[in-house]
Amino acid sequence: MEQLTNDKLFRSVRELIEKSRSEIVRNVNTVMVYTYYHIGEMIVNEEQAGSQRAAYAETIVKDLSEALTREYGKGYSHRNLDYFKRFYLLYQERIAQSLIAQSDTYKNIPQSLIAFSGLFKLSWTHYIQLMKIADPGERGFYEQQSVTNNWSVRQLQRQYNSSLFERLALSRDKKSVLDSTEAGQTSEEPVQALKSPFVLEFLGLKEDSGYSENDLETAIINKLEHFMLELGKGFLFEGRQRRITFEGDHFWIDLVFYNRLLKCFVLIDLKIGKLTHQDIGQMQMYVNYYDRKVKQPEEMPTLGIILCKEDNRAVVEFTLPLDNEQIFSREYKLYLPSKEELKKQIE
Structure with missing residues (x-):
């Protein structure tokens, strides 16, 4: 009896795969995610309808994997079928609340795929x-x-x-x-x-090594794409060591970015030690200069970020005004933090 049930499951899954393969759609990934979701649904439904014994459920996945592999080759291993099941179990509520959760899902694949593509926009590997x-x-x-x-x-x-x-x-x-x-x-x-802290493990600098602020800046420039991903969304690189001059005195801003979403300049000063009030005063000067001399009237106020090895919240609190929305300090780490430690800090 169980063998007949497994054969029926195999035929149902094969029918779904064949229908999905036959459809010509623009988003191939949607077909893949759609198919895997419903294979997971079929397996779960078959397990729930059959014996309650764990061995029976294990046999279903094992037999189905072997049959699909003979028919279609790689891609339907026991491990992958387990992923299909987990995907269905994790996302079934989302599907149930959408237009795709209809009794004729399998009979009308093209329309279902359109609804599915609006719910799942990433690749299967994601x-x-x-x-x-x-x-x-x-x-x-x-x-x-x-x-x-x-x-x-x-x-x-x-x-x-x-x-x-x-x-x-x-x-x-x-x-x-x-x-x-x-x-x-x-x-x-x-x-x-802004994250707290910034994690710059991709720079390859060691915590216990002696490096200068210039070394830190050069490492960031060499890994600029990684650094911009760490900064967040919408950042464009404008330049490094931008000079401003007051009455013959020259000052250099380490890194200058523009954020197209915030529509403002973002100035970054690098500090390899503990944050001081002098660092904040210097950044305030940079921000004021850009606001008064560089930014256009339609742009938003300039932001300043002091990226330091060790933050000092008390100094920040009493140096900047209470309504400060332009200057921020953030620590950086040269190693991946422990998720457990960060979770404890949140809690």
Whole structure:
């Protein structure tokens, strides 16, 4: 009896694969994600309809994997079928609330695919990485960020490994991060766009090595693409060591960016030691100069970021006015932080 049931499951899955393959659609990835989701649904439904024994469920996946591999080759391993099941279990509620959750799903694949493409905008490899994140809120955050920022799978992995979710939650608060994710938006408020701390492990500098601010700046320039990804969305590089002059005295701004979303210049000063009030005063001078001499009337006020090895919140609090929205200090780390430690800080 169980063998007949497994044969029926195989025929149903094969029919779905054949129908999906026969459709000519623009987004091949949508077909793939759509197909894998429904294979997972079929397997789960078959397991729930059959014996409650774990061995029976294991046999279903094993037999189906072997049959599909004989028919279609690689791609339907036991491990992949388990991913299909997990994908269905994690995202079935989203599908249930959409137009795709209809009784004739399999009979009308083209229309279902259109609805599906609006719900799942990433590649299957992205979703494999997302399924490894246990917390639903955190998973939703990384999914939304991947879509909004057009992250590659490698960029998604790097941002997760560097604890972006926890660092943004430390910069703001966990609820606001989750709220923006649920709303499907990425905040464009300056202070909310800054992580805490910045993680610069890609520079290859060692914590215990003697390096200068010039070494730090040069390493950032050499890895500019990585650094801009760490900065966030919308940054354009304008230049390094930009000189400003007052009555014959020259000053150099380490890094100058422009953010096309915030519509303002972003000045970055690099400090390899602990933040001082002199550092804040210097950045205030840079910001005032750009606001009065460089920015256009239609642009937003200039932002200044002091990137330091060790922050000093008390100095920041009592040096800057209470309504400060232009100058920010952030620590940087030369190693990937522990997610557990960051979570403890949030809690």
